[in-house]
Amino acid sequence: MMVADEQELAACVADAAEPLSVRGGDTRGMAGTGAPLSVAGLSGITLYEPGALTMVVQAGTPVTEVEAALASENQRLAFEPVDHRGLLGGTGTPTVGGIFAANISGPRRIAVGAARDFLLGARFVDGRGGVVKNGGRVMKNVTGYDLVKLMAGSFGTLGVMSELSFKVLPQVETQASLALHGLEVDQAVVAMSRAMGSPFEVSGAAHDPAAGQTILRVEGFEASVAYRVAQLKATLKALAGEMTVLTAADSGAFWSTQRDVAAFRGTDGDVWRVSCKPSDAPALVRRAGSAAYVMDWAGGLIWLRMAQGSDLRARLGMFDGHATIVRADSETKARFGVFHPQTPGVARLSAGLRARFDPKGLFNPGLMAPCG
Amino acid sequence: MEMPKPNPDVIARKARVVARLLSVLPVDAVIHDERETRAYECDALTAYRCPPMVAVLPSTTGEVSDVLRICHSEGVPVVPRGSGTSLAGGALPTADCVILGVARMNDVIETDYDNRLIRVQTGRTNLSVTGAVEADGFFYAPDPSSQLACAIAGNIAMNSGGAHCLKYGVTTNNLLGVTMVMMDGEVVEIGGGHMDAGGLDLLGLVCGSEGQLGVVTEATLRILPKPEGARPVLMGFDDNEVAGACVSDIIKAGVLPVAIEFMDRPCIEATEAFAKAGYPMCEALLIVEVEGSDAEIDHQLSLIMEIARRHNPVELRESKSADESAKIWLGRKSAFGAMGQINDYMCLDGTIPVSSLPMVLRRIGEMSQEFGLKVGNVFHAGDGNMHPLILFDANKPGDLERCEAFGAEILKLCVEVGGCLTGEHGVGIEKRDLMYEQYSADDLEVQMAVKDVFDPAWLLNPAKVFPLDASERRRATGLAAE
Numbered sequence: 001m002m003v004a005d006e007q008e009l010a011a012c013v014a015d016a017a018e019p020l021s022v023r024g025g026d027t028r029g030m031a032g033t034g035a036p037l038s039v040a041g042l043s044g045i046t047l048y049e050p051g052a053l054t055m056v057v058q059a060g061t062p063v064t065e066v067e068a069a070l071a072s073e074n075q076r077l078a079f080e081p082v083d084h085r086g087l088l089g090g091t092g093t094p095t096v097g098g099i100f101a102a103n104i105s106g107p108r109r110i111a112v113g114a115a116r117d118f119l120l121g122a123r124f125v126d127g128r129g130g131v132v133k134n135g136g137r138v139m140k141n142v143t144g145y146d147l148v149k150l151m152a153g154s155f156g157t158l159g160v161m162s163e164l165s166f167k168v169l170p171q172v173e174t175q176a177s178l179a180l181h182g183l184e185v186d187q188a189v190v191a192m193s194r195a196m197g198s199p200f201e202v203s204g205a206a207h208d209p210a211a212g213q214t215i216l217r218v219e220g221f222e223a224s225v226a227y228r229v230a231q232l233k234a235t236l237k238a239l240a241g242e243m244t245v246l247t248a249a250d251s252g253a254f255w256s257t258q259r260d261v262a263a264f265r266g267t268d269g270d271v272w273r274v275s276c277k278p279s280d281a282p283a284l285v286r287r288a289g290s291a292a293y294v295m296d297w298a299g300g301l302i303w304l305r306m307a308q309g310s311d312l313r314a315r316l317g318m319f320d321g322h323a324t325i326v327r328a329d330s331e332t333k334a335r336f337g338v339f340h341p342q343t344p345g346v347a348r349l350s351a352g353l354r355a356r357f358d359p360k361g362l363f364n365p366g367l368m369a370p371c372g
Numbered sequence: 373m374e375m376p377k378p379n380p381d382v383i384a385r386k387a388r389v390v391a392r393l394l395s396v397l398p399v400d401a402v403i404h405d406e407r408e409t410r411a412y413e414c415d416a417l418t419a420y421r422c423p424p425m426v427a428v429l430p431s432t433t434g435e436v437s438d439v440l441r442i443c444h445s446e447g448v449p450v451v452p453r454g455s456g457t458s459l460a461g462g463a464l465p466t467a468d469c470v471i472l473g474v475a476r477m478n479d480v481i482e483t484d485y486d487n488r489l490i491r492v493q494t495g496r497t498n499l500s501v502t503g504a505v506e507a508d509g510f511f512y513a514p515d516p517s518s519q520l521a522c523a524i525a526g527n528i529a530m531n532s533g534g535a536h537c538l539k540y541g542v543t544t545n546n547l548l549g550v551t552m553v554m555m556d557g558e559v560v561e562i563g564g565g566h567m568d569a570g571g572l573d574l575l576g577l578v579c580g581s582e583g584q585l586g587v588v589t590e591a592t593l594r595i596l597p598k599p600e601g602a603r604p605v606l607m608g609f610d611d612n613e614v615a616g617a618c619v620s621d622i623i624k625a626g627v628l629p630v631a632i633e634f635m636d637r638p639c640i641e642a643t644e645a646f647a648k649a650g651y652p653m654c655e656a657l658l659i660v661e662v663e664g665s666d667a668e669i670d671h672q673l674s675l676i677m678e679i680a681r682r683h684n685p686v687e688l689r690e691s692k693s694a695d696e697s698a699k700i701w702l703g704r705k706s707a708f709g710a711m712g713q714i715n716d717y718m719c720l721d722g723t724i725p726v727s728s729l730p731m732v733l734r735r736i737g738e739m740s741q742e743f744g745l746k747v748g749n750v751f752h753a754g755d756g757n758m759h760p761l762i763l764f765d766a767n768k769p770g771d772l773e774r775c776e777a778f779g780a781e782i783l784k785l786c787v788e789v790g791g792c793l794t795g796e797h798g799v800g801i802e803k804r805d806l807m808y809e810q811y812s813a814d815d816l817e818v819q820m821a822v823k824d825v826f827d828p829a830w831l832l833n834p835a836k837v838f839p840l841d842a843s844e845r846r847r848a849t850g851l852a853a854e
Contacts, residue, residue: 052623109567113541130814132814141792153573227668277487278486297567345559349560349825353825357821
């Protein structure tokens with residue numbers, strides 16, 4: 001089903017008796033089972049105030065349209081949303097609603113926050129077909145409960161978002177990256193941690209064992225970037241062997257492939273995403289025994305490529321974090337569940353919320369937790 | 373401000389409730405003598421006072437769990453309390469409630485520089501979190517002006533902000549995990565040392581829920597490396613509108629200052645008389661601070677001053693040293709005290725889109741005439757978070773009511789221009805009855821449904837946040853369906 005505006009969306013949900021598969025551009029294959037309900041028809045930038053760093057858009061607005069508008073004012077989506085199409089072989093058009101519904105953040109998340117941290121307000125249709133608004137379009141807002149955070153990362157299971165307002169940030173003058181060569185994973189995580197603990201505002205910290213590279217990004221004014229790269233070099237001298245500097249173009253190219261997990265594009269096997277404490281990362285990749293991995297977020301995010309049908313969670317055992325299936329066949333997804341199982345208390349609260357927001361069980365049922 | 377009538381059945385059971393609480397807490401942690409409960413009769417919204425039935429001061433998560441389990445089984449409302457610095461009445465008791473104060477829970481549980489986090493008990497004060505890590509070059513970013521006294525528990529409950537949010541965000545952007553005790557005593561862990569929730573973002577929901585969903589006893593907070601340095605520039609303008617345009621231009625230019633503070637003439641005059649910071653007498657004053665190495669600061673300040681010059685400032689004073697920085701900040705930091713010297717004041721924190729700043733300031737000036745009450749504005753301009761300080765005389769009959777009516781009109785105006793009722797203080801009781809200005813009954817119903825899930829009997833801080841008529845049925849019956 002394709003709806004053209006919020007009113008049609010609300011009517012469609014109110015009339016629905018069977019589950020709906022809620023989606024934006026369906027570029028990630030994350031929507032649940034049911035009759036497809038796309039918000040791609042709700043499109044357009046409603047309001048953009050560059051001087052207030054805020055934008056309001058309809059949920060189905062293509063991300064590219066937003067990025068083009070921002071670029072014309074020298075601003076950007078600072079949380080650097082991942083484009084999953086290459087990794088997943090998807091062909092759709094990523095939408096703003098999809099980005100926020102899945103809380104999709106890229107490498108800069110460690111410096112500026114996740115998509116959810118930038119979302120200021122949302123309008124959504126709940127499971128009864130009612131239109132609900134929460135938050136607004138100002139940067140500080142503690143008026144009532146923060147349902148905006150709850151909607152971000154709810155994968156359409158609590159409601160269908162129709163309009164979103166979010167914070168944007170200025171584009172930077174330039175960037176550069178420092179590449180540390182030949183570090184083992186334990187040293188790489190220590191080096192990334194040392195860089196993140198320095199005052200030099202590292203905005204990306206990744207480790208690619210296949211390339212034998214650990215890469216640190218700094219962004220800002222030209223003189224500032226040069227200064228901070230030099231300072232980082234000095235800070236890490238004792239830890240690293242060979243170090244090279246990636247200038248703006250090379251740095252930009254590297255981080256866009258890193259952001260989109262290009263290393264796993266066109267490969268076989270399942271792809272998992274593990275969020276963990278950075279210092280736990282080396283032990284976790286050893287336990288995983290994966291075919292390949294790439295680290296981001298200074299070790300706090302690990303992309304793992306596993307043999308098809310492997311139970312990564314069983315291999316990892318208990319740890320502070322969670323493992324999510326990003327790419328696998330439907331049988332594997334069904335067997336293990338896309339999302340990490342939760343503790344009983346959290347699972348009960350989450351189920352309680354779903355029952356309140358979506359009493360008929362319409363929205364992507366079973367996606368975030370087993371049905372029933 | 374109306375509060376619900378206390379439940380006489382609960383008050384009649386006081387002796388039994390006290391006895392049960394004494395069975396799980398040390399004797400000095402249960403305060404039930406009427407002379408002593410008075411210490412908990414209000415928070416920083418001192419116009420409203422009511423001693424609680426009992427106050428308890430548990431020392432561990434286990435004790436908090438015991439207290440809540442007992443109160444749950446006795447049907448006693450519980451009002452959680454951090455340090456009692458809420459300006460919104462978030463910790464105001466009712467006569468039939470148990471105040472649950474976390475003041476004795478102030479340990480640092482873990483500092484972890486490798487992962488840039490600290491885990492604390494939530495009675496710890498905001499500033500002492502930074503205190504625990506600053507010798508090693510780190511700090512905790514959210515910095516509400518009450519940071520010397522306010523507790524992390526209250527910061528989480530209200531999703532507190534501060535002056536440096538433009539760069540570092542508010543509490544919710546710096547919170548990684550919590551240990552929370554539910555009203556029935558169950559202990560729940562949400563989040564941890566990793567980033568972003570694996571399922572629904574309950575952490576984001578709990579932060580800012582004003583102590584209505586659970587009692588947070590431990591928190592994992594993100595800590596950051598201290599910048600190499602920071603220095604402000606002070607600029608004066610003879611027109612609010614021009615100052616507002618300057619703020620917008622600075623933001624658009626791609627410099628992201630760590631703070632942009634704004635003061636208007638009444639506030640400048642009051643602080644000059646009080647603190648003698650050497651501020652220029654003008655209509656609007658901005659303090660813009662940037663961070664980095666000395667050279668980086670020089671570069672950013674030169675860009676900012678170039679923008680300011682285009683707006684014909686009456687004063688432009690760049691700090692070149694720590695002493696000069698302190699002097700620039702002196703007036704701003706004493707603004708509240710200075711206004712307090714003149715009279716009692718009420719401090720609001722409605723937030724507006726930055727573009728509406730000049731219009732809103734003009735309207736506030738007009739309303740000040742209409743209500744016959746003076747008002748000074750000092751606020752975080754970068755994020756539109758206003759702080760109108762309305763002066764009134766608490767001893768003059770009718771003045772408080774007039775002040776509240778004036779305040780309500782200002783907040784309605786904030787909503788009208790696309791902003792909100794409260795940017796960082798919270799709703800509490802103060803803005804509770806204005807919630808319909810911002811949200812429809814249906815919007816509020818969905819928020820109250822969240823509380824139904826976490827606290828079905830509506831015993832946790834029940835008379836706050838939602839208009840009393842909206843929450844009446846739930847408060848009266850608990851959730852019958854349970």
